[in-house]
Amino acid sequence: MKNDIHPEYAPVVFRDQGAGATFLTRSTVKSSKTIELDGETYPVIDVELSSASHPFYTGKQKIVDTAGRVERFRRRAAKRQAEDAASE
Structure with a gap:
């Protein structure tokens, strides 16, 4: 290894501002x-953010209602197909 090209590798404390964890x-x-x-x-x-305050690691993650989104899409798609069939 070359001398004097590598940064100093030393102990450092990372402090999570939200959770107060160090x-x-x-x-x-x-x-x-x-x-x-x-x-x-x-x-x-x-x-x-750190593992002490991130929603995924703390178990406070919000679940997205994908079933509702899929159902709305299907209703819109069915409505559009019905309109297209009526206009032909």
């Missing part, structure tokens, strides 16, 4: 903000 991991991202976690000071990156 995740300590390693990254090359830089930040001027810091946070104290477990007696150590780390750079912190604030994120809007």
Whole structure:
């Protein structure tokens, strides 16, 4: 490997703003903000979504009513076919 071309890979805390959860991991991202976690000071990156607040992972995902949409489409298609048959 070449020297002095790789970014520094260091511990960083990612903080979910919505849920207040923190995740300590390693990254090359830089930040001027810091946070104290477990007696150590780390750079912190604030994120809007993480697994702690994402609806898919929290089980609060909304179910889309696809059956209603399909039924409305079928009614419109049947109406259009009836209009086309009447005009012939």
